[in-house]
Amino acid sequence: MGRKNWLQTLAAGIVLMLLSTYFYTVNSSGLFYFLENPLQDIMRKAKSIDERQPEDRIKIVKIDEKSLKAIGKFPWDRTTYAQIIEKLEQSGAAAIGIDVVLAEPSKNPADDKALADVLAKYDNVILPVQINYPSKQQQAGDLVPEKIDYPSTTLTTNKNQMAHINVLVDKDGKARKLPVGLPDEKNQYIPAFSVALANLVLDEKEKVSRDDATGQWKRGNIVMPTNERNQVTTEFFTLPRQKVDADTGYETLSFVDVLNSKNPLPLEGAIVLVGPFVTAMQDEYPTPISAVKMFGIEIHANMIQTLLESKFYKDASKPVGTGIIILLSILAIVLFERFKGRSALFIFIGMFIVYDLIWLFSYTAGSIFIPIVYPQFALITIYIWSLVNHYLQERKERNRVTGIFGRFVSKTVVDELLQSGEDVKLGGSRKDISLIFVDIRGFTPMSERLEPEQVIQVLNEYLDVCTKAIFKFNGTLDKFIGDGVMAMFGAPIEYANHPEMAVRAAIEMKSQADILEQNLIEKYGIGVKFGLGINSGPAVVGNIGSEDLRLDYTAIGDTVNLSARLESNAKPGQILISEHTYARVKDLFRIEPVGEIKVKGKEKPVMVYEVIGQL
Template sequence: MKRAPRESFAHTLKRSGLRWLLGLAILAALAGHALARYDLRFVDTLDALIYDTKVRLFMPRTTDSRIAILDIDEKSLAELGRWPWDRARMAELVNALFARERIAVLGFDMVFAEPDASSGLAVLDELARGALANNAAYRDALARLAPHLDYDQRFADALAGHPVVLGYYFSNQDVSSGAIPAPLMNASAFGTHPFTLFDWTSYGGNLPALQKAARRAGYFNPVIDFDGAVRRVPLVTEYRDGIYGALSLEVIRALFNDAAVTPLFDDPTDPAAPLAGLALTTPRGIRVIPVDANGAALVPYRGAAGSFPYYSIADVLAHRIPPNALAGKVVLIGTTAPGLMDQRTTPVGEVYPGVEVNANLVSGMLDGAIRFQPPFAATLQTIALVFAGLAMIFLWPWHTPARATLATALLLGAIVAADVFVFARLDWSIPAASLLLAVLALYVLNMSYGYFVEARAKRYFAALFGQYVPPELVEEMSRHPEDYSMTGRRAELTVLFCDVLGFTAIAETLEPEALARLMNEYLGTMTEVIRAHRGTLDKYMGDAIMGFWGAPVDDPEHARHAVAAALGMRAALVDLNRTLTSRGWPTLWIGIGINTGPMTVGDMGSTVRKAYTVMGDAVNVAARLEGLTRRFDIDIIVGEATREQAPDVLFRELDRVRVKGRNAPIAVFEPQSSNRNADELARWHAALSHYRARAWDEAQALLDVLAAQYPERQLYALYRKRIDALRGVELPEDWDCVSAFDTK
């Protein structure tokens, strides 16, 4: 059945509706996750894997000597005793760091929540209020010893007047403890901007005396992801009506003389404006620290654990570190001792010191290299997801599997390249797992659908039409199965007959096996040419071949394709004859007849055997034209209707003939392989005009010249004989110059 020139929406929907529906469902599910409407854990897992891989690929793997970590390590515990140490020793440490080592800033990645009773001062005070209450000498001695034995106060005195930042934490417990610093700003500073800061109901702070003396403090709450890893830390958070700063941010503020912090929002009128962040006002100008919608920054890991110089506190107190090793540095006190439980899981290590997380943040803020997830990340990811997804849903199915695979690979490569670029050059982290999964899932859907659904249609058409039409037409037909059937129909088509001249004599000279091999090679070669020009193989009839164009796949240029196939068969025969000659076999000569016209095409036959074939008057004429090739000694003859529908082909008109079984005459033509014989054709057509005008002498003169130049062409000899026969014959006034042929 002829394919419709334009596929209706109903046909398209019937063929691809299920695939579209499944694709849109995949797209909607992943878009909902990208917009945070719900959570798909496997997508989060892939996002985390991709992010961790990028961190490991692009971390500098260098040591930042501007920051030093004083480690409560196994060596310190062995020399100084178990933790916590008394506050007198901590006071000694603080004094040594500022007075002797001349550090710039000191940060404690710990909280001092409970009073230090290790000096025994509380017991002595109880005696002074009890059994020794009336002993004046005891009370006087206690008054002199108390300042020395008040370790908390000694620690507070050491903290006072120095750029020290204590640590504390927020929680969602019912009761708060200790003291925390004043907030950085009021929560109203963020106004109506769409920030969703983490907020808390309680805190665990330091002893009030210590907090008052130090003045500065920062929380050390990280964001623990679903897999237990620390990838980002909120630099600001909300508690009641105040905004508080993280330990790393407060260390930076202390380094720049308690620099003021204000929220900074994107300015749509200024393309150079930051997206969102914290503006830190320093003596050197405003330093912008980008944050995401939660006020958090991604930890800019420099490398594996040990990216900062470590010093054992035992060595510091015992003067065992090099002179000036800590001078002018930011010093963070933390622990790597396993028993003190300050180990984190991070993208760069499953066991990573918590203090080094803060050290990386301080380093990143000093370098201006803080990565963050921009507020528009979800929108950008969703837009990319929708555009790529819709393209794959509605465009990919129209491509071959190879092209769809290539396009998918290029799309995946573009996504990965863009993701790497924004991560490495812009310091943005935009989740890409939803987009990558959408591309992969839609590719698998299209390939699976094509294999299980369309492949079934292809197998059906291959079984139905595969023996007649080339594979590319079977492929085309399988895309629109509803447009094709083998039911008989009337259509204008072009048919070709090809026969081997003198086959009977050839068969008598060869053994049966050799003849079979020769015919297999001949039929195979000619069939390949027919199929290469979109022809449908009808049948083999001994040494004859029958093919047609325009069915089952509609072909508006069926006449031109048929003529091109005939010329291709002529060229292929030259190469085939070289092969046959090399084997000692006879060469072959063929005659081809082509005609165009209305005919019936379909599956015809009996219950015993059927074939997809054509029949009708136009088919019979083509068979007669093939027979005329022997009369004119020309290998290809086409009918007048074929010539009219192939205007870009150069033809030689041969004659007007009346073939057996048909009263109406037709003009017949020979197609030319090139226009190199244009002069010859001009003389020939002039001679033919003189012949039809009964100008025998003029026609004879031209034919003599042509015969002398081209003695191999029997056509000129044929017409010279005709003129000789017609000279002196009184022709009727209505002589139509038509040659009648009564044989097939």
């Protein structure tokens, strides 16, 4: 391929690569987002039960239908929460999280005081903060709160006992990531409910904290893979409780059962979450691991275990992802430009499969999700472009060859050779054809009187007349023979009326030659005429010559020889035809017999006729 074509391919590949990079880096929340995340979800679902073993220390005290029937409709008295906290503390719970928003003061101040006293007594109890955001932020990615529902000031003023319970869903509505911290009105960060509870049981050196200088969230000294919204991906160790047996989920206890328990429960060192476990309380979200929604309290439980085990799957950084797209694109550009057809298809499929395997390995071995849709989009579009480009180049080359070849032989020959899809081979076949031999009478004397450049110009004008007449009536220009022409009709495309077409072409040549002659007489004082011979009959038509070097598409045989002999006997301006041609066209033209003439190669004289013109 030429330098120009290579540069065109490189430019197109770079454009497609940049387009993929744009979708990945700038418009990552667009169409491909809804393809990338589900593919990651499939991998997360594929994890075995052994890999999803829930943490025994995490317990859920559920506000379920049973509790609502026994205690009454929501909201409950604050003393109820005070009592449940006391029960859990007496059972040895290490951390207690109440996932019920208590933003308004109770109508009965005594209730608030009872709960406030318990909260003051135990510093391992976390109350929820609900951050409300406007439907649309001023700028994409902003987290500017519209309103924050803190626990009522009648309950506690200890910020260490407050944590947000916000679950931010992705654009497809699924909860995959939880914000480990969210800014308040003063841009001070409120830790997540799960972070606050996990920190109560983690060693001091392992606690989750935010580095204010860098904005990074760390678990101990390890930087957590958070995104621009301070979210970290939640690893799900359980399915929603509606679909999980008791042996495979977090241990759950009914709120009312804990409240009515007479003896301490086996909760020593446990992290206990208290929250809604009924659909009517509208605290449930779709997750990537199940079509069934998961209660918010379960999501917090899974996030706590994610933090405890420091088990995060990570998305590759943007620079790494961009580098992958660029490398894969460049490799695709080079390979698809070098290989075509079936080889290119196999390379494309191979690259597609190999990249999928690399993607799988990076997740299973390193818990890292490298981008999959965006690089493969680049791969697919570059492959499609290569197919289109190769097709266009082949069409261009075909047209170029057709144009060049068509200047030497009839376009019909070119089309037949190209459409056959076969290599040009030696050999021919017997066909019924008509042949014309044309010679310029008086050319030699004229060439002696004119300059060489003028001779060539005149010759080209006469040969151009011949060529146009031949092609006009679907003939095949076989060859130029000095100042003469050989043409055939009926090959390679067969026509039943090829004798008629040959005669009409000859009449066209004669009429146009008369016009040229007048111009020459006016210009140089001398004119020339055509002598034409036409014969029809069987001849061997095909390719002769050297198979490796040069082939000529021509006709051979006695029919050809007789046509040439007729031309040599034709007088200036005369069209002679054989009796074989005459028999087929006698009713179509004005024809007069010339008589029998002796021609070289024939023992007996042959009958010859002259075509005068159209009827």
